[in-house]
Amino acid sequence: MHKILIIEDDKTIVEGLEDTLQFHDYETVTAGSGKEGLAAFHKEKPDLIILDIMLPGVDGFEVCKKIKQSNRDMPIIMLTARSQENDKLLGFELGVDDYVTKPFSVKELVARVGGPC
Numbered sequence: 001m002h003k004i005l006i007i008e009d010d011k012t013i014v015e016g017l018e019d020t021l022q023f024h025d026y027e028t029v030t031a032g033s034g035k036e037g038l039a040a041f042h043k044e045k046p047d048l049i050i051l052d053i054m055l056p057g058v059d060g061f062e063v064c065k066k067i068k069q070s071n072r073d074m075p076i077i078m079l080t081a082r083s084q085e086n087d088k089l090l091g092f093e094l095g096v097d098d099y100v101t102k103p104f105s106v107k108e109l110v111a112r113v114g115g116p117c
Helices: 011-023 034-044 060-070 085-094 106-113
Strands: 003-007 027-031 048-051 076-080 098-101
Touching: 003 011, 003 034, 011 027, 011 106, 027 034, 034 048, 034 060, 048 060, 048 106, 060 076, 060 085, 076 106, 085 098, 098 106
Parallel strands: 003 027, 003 048, 048 076, 076 098
Antiparallel strands: none
């Protein structure tokens, strides 16, 4: 994978993810809302998406649903504070490939993305 779209509204998390993923030679694109994330998905053509659920405007579940309708093979890792079993199951039903709950290990997330730890 080369380009990763990070759809997350917490700027501290975005900065940390960008620094770490760029260190591992990934190109990153970011969006701070669901609407911005959908626009970036269509414009940037990422290889993988890291997606929060609790986004302003359009939530992550709806973003996932729309992305999978457009490209069902797009890999999506849900990165969220919502750790309830029902949230995880809904994510998987919508086509999420992996589900990581906050707080999270950056090394573990990089491993899930496919990079070296």
